[in-house]
Amino acid sequence: MLNLFKKLSNTGVRSSSIFQERHSLQDHALLYLVDLDCPDSDAALNVSSLHLRLPYRWLVLHQKMHQNSYNIRYLWNLPLFIDSDFVLAIRNGDKFMLSELHKPSTNGPTYSNPRGYYSGVFVDTRSNKLFFRRRQDVMGHPLTMANVIQNSNTSMYHLPREDRLELQHDPIAKLSWMHVHIAFQMLNATPRYIFSHRWGYKRNGQWSGMINDLNTGRADLGTNCVASSDRLSVVVFTDSISKFQVKFIFRQPPLSYVSNIFTLPFSLNVWVAIILSVIISTFTVFLATRWEIMSLGKSQTQLDGNIGDAMLLTVSALSQQGCSMEPRKISGRIMLFVVFTALMALYAAYSANIVVLLQAPSNTIKTLEQLANSKMTIAALDVDYNRFVLKAEKDPIRHLIYKKIEPEKGTAQYYSLNEGVERVRQGLFAFHSITDSVYRRMEETYLETEKCDIMEVDFMNALDPFVPVYKHSPYLELLRVTFKRIHESGIQAALHKRIFVPKPRCTRKISAFSSVGLLNLRPVVIFMVYGITASILILLVEILLHKM
Template sequence: MFIKSRNTERKLYDVTSIPIEPKMNILYTFFSIIHLRTILGIDMITIDFIKQFVENEQAPTFLILCNICWRPDLQVTLMKNLTRSGCSSASLDTKSKYHDHYTMFLLDAHCPGFDDVIASAISRKLFATPYRWLILDDRQHELHPDWPMYSDSDVVVAQRTEDGYKMTEIHKPSNSSSMVYYPRGYYNATTATLADTRPSRTLFRRRRDVMGAPITMSNVIQDSNSTQYHLPREDRLELQYDVVAKVCWVNVKIAFEMLNATPRYIFSHRWGYKQRGEWDGMINDLHTGNAELGTNCLVSDPQRLSVITYTDTLSSFRVRFIFRQPPLSYVSNIFSLPFSSSVWVAVAVCAAIATAAFYVTSKWEAKGGTSPTQLDGSMGDALLLTMSAVSQQGCVLEPRRVSGRIMLWIFFAALMALYAAYSANIVVLLQAPSKSIRTLAQLANSKLTIAANDVDYNHFVFKLYPDPVRVAISKRLEPEKGRGQFYDIKDGVERIRQGLFAFHSIVEPVYRQIEKTFLEYEKCDLVEVDYLNGFEPLVPVKKDSPYLELLRIVFKQIRESGIQSAVNRRMQIPKPHCSGQVAAFSSVGILDLKPVMLLMVYGTLLSVGILFVEILFGRL
């Protein structure tokens, strides 16, 4: 029978006709909830004790009578008493697994089939959270010490006394530990009162002392085997290798001390991926029970959720593409950028006006005679003089009169100031980085070399996403023909410094190497682009681990107290800060001068074309 404790409902239903959730239907069928057998010693004291015990839980409760062999009238009396106290039976026809938190099993050790019920509960892992148990037993020797009632179990054994019932809470800190008994309270039949003597109603506060139980952590190391020596000693040496694993271990060891657990560790050389139906690496250690928890990992593979549970983050790290923004000259024509379009239009208008003025002046001067160095009054000579002034080259032809020379001097002076501003802007733009690559799509369409750190996870994560942008990046990283673009940290960081190179890795070891090798001005244009688009890395714990809730709470306490932040700041390096734009020599390559080179090529071709036209015109 299923009895739900709710103060708002006071109706009683025949639950045998109510549809039951498939999972609970199995329990209902196996336990044979009502056995019409008679047993002595069950009276109103027991019924009132059960009613007050359920009320004292102060939580919604589905009460399952497991293999109860009482007389039918006593079972009906129990249900009536629960109904009068605000309890009602209810259907479990729900798709929410969180209703398991309401489930409480009532078991009488005197009824036949007690061992079968216990064996079935063990096989179905019903002694673990979130299920609750109330076992009526006058002979505690029937409770076998090998039963898996660990730190997350909520099992109460009620023993009949002369005055009523004495309640005892039992659990085992670990598989190798003996059963631990804690007084839960007592029920006084004379006064019909139940006293709860628990120091706290929160299970975590009662179970946080695991009494030295060994808890094993699987640590992922991929950079250097020396981590196996430095990690357990916490000597903060060689932090350029596997710093994520070292930070996680320090925080986890603090958590073990808070739980009074004995720390143990093993090492794995990969995070863990499913290949040919089998898990490997750290995930396999958790799946097989060799470890209870592991190193922080990204929530990138949904298949892992079948064998592990994520808790909290202990070592914040990011996996990104890191690169220097390409120079502005690689993505734009810097020779058109110094002035806006309106300035260029104004320069063209001024040049046209100056050409017209020189033409009028030369016409007037030509009436008094000409010389070889004097403008002959044609539009071609006036245009040639104007173009010479614009390009700051000068011309052998010049006005002879004072008015024309004053006009020429003013025009050259104005263009000289314009030329100085233009040249200064060109020098600045040659050294300026662009902001052209900010997203993954822009990176995929850029001309940067795409590469990755040659570690285990980079050979898997690029194959997890089917969208076109990530597929394009994956193909550039690992082409069908040729060698894949994988480098170690030192080579990758050096190529980042040289430019036009995007390197995918955990950012912390990259930034540590950058601090050692980059000049100050080279740190100013570093950019990160996220490929995985994942959440913060979380600590994986073995699914259904009895320490899951204990670890989850102490991890949050470590973070809220500031310990986690202090450990991260002590052992990790943040993104290098740009201390200011420092003047430095910057070489100019052919690619920087591409627009100028194209202009020269087009001008040469145009001049050759004009030459052939002139030759043809002369012969005709």
């Protein structure tokens, strides 16, 4: 043994006779060497089953001329699961015959496959050098998937049949099962399934739902779910086979709800030019009427030549209302005709822009903070993950949104899918749900004009969901590689396009009739209130001055 350690050291290989782990990052480079002819070989093999599996490797030596049948039988009883890299080298003279031992199923028999032989030069006789290729046949061993059903119990009937019916219910579970079923077929495994109504959250030290099924051994893998730090203590996340997203979906509020549309038709320079035009028109009308008074005298239908009447006439022309008093001379009338004609074109352009702006959506809500500070009603789909996910966030903005959904006083804003999508269609309503289910319902019920202002905001900022597998499952690497092959072959993309519905596209922006409410005319109403208030105050001042 000492000579062996010296030779290993000379070749740069560290060795030790102490069975002690130093660092988990070195596990893949660790090889256990056991000689069955040693008296304590049984004790060396009597270790935890985790050490007999990947990433650890084993090389067990045995002398055929001193064969101990007890030791050989003992090897066949070891928990050498399908991911074990356990090599038995039997010496016969100067030649070593190497074979691999593993069990395709946890309770099945142990199989021996030739690895090669060594007689001065190693000859590899493996059918394939890739570990996955040699172990991809689990020989019909049953593998169980835990499927999360939350929308409808009818999914328990449609999911195993893969009939693509009622895809609006539990699309994530159905798509995940399609991928996993293909993976089971590639591994020659017997597919089995169970159902759960929760993804799995830890409360009072106990897991619930799908994660509990994995932790207790009822299932080998589960439906695609979002990775979290607490779940990593129980499961390992392999690959993303059903890339769903959970977001707030809403229609952008009308522009009149967030801006004063009566100031938007013209730019600042145009407004300045209009003011200057009104001032110039007022001054020219004042000069014309003043000259008429001096030459013709006053009359009841003639402007009296003061600046107030000139201003009133110009404002009347600006608003296309007209005035009962007008100039009598041809020069004044030509001037008045020019003012009315020019301001008529301006009035028509302004009115047309107002009509367009009344129907235009805004683009003001793009972030979570803007959504939280808006006047929109914020709600969520009535499923368990929304209650856990929304409550778990401690960020001030996200906590504010959670308080709007679940206020301390009042009714919680949780709705069914159909009711939530209908409220989104009516406007000023943000709905937190899996996007696929919402978009599928929108494609069925929305008009083309109602699809053009759909917006989404991410609340979780999470990575793509992944397939959870029991942390100590011997089939972890096989499933991981199989999912990669499904992705690389294009099967995953084909199934995704077949099942999922993307965000509705606005193919044609068709103008639709929309009624105008008081909220659209809020600036006008405020202006009228100010005007009425000012007129009443002026009236009171005039009465007071008259009595004095």
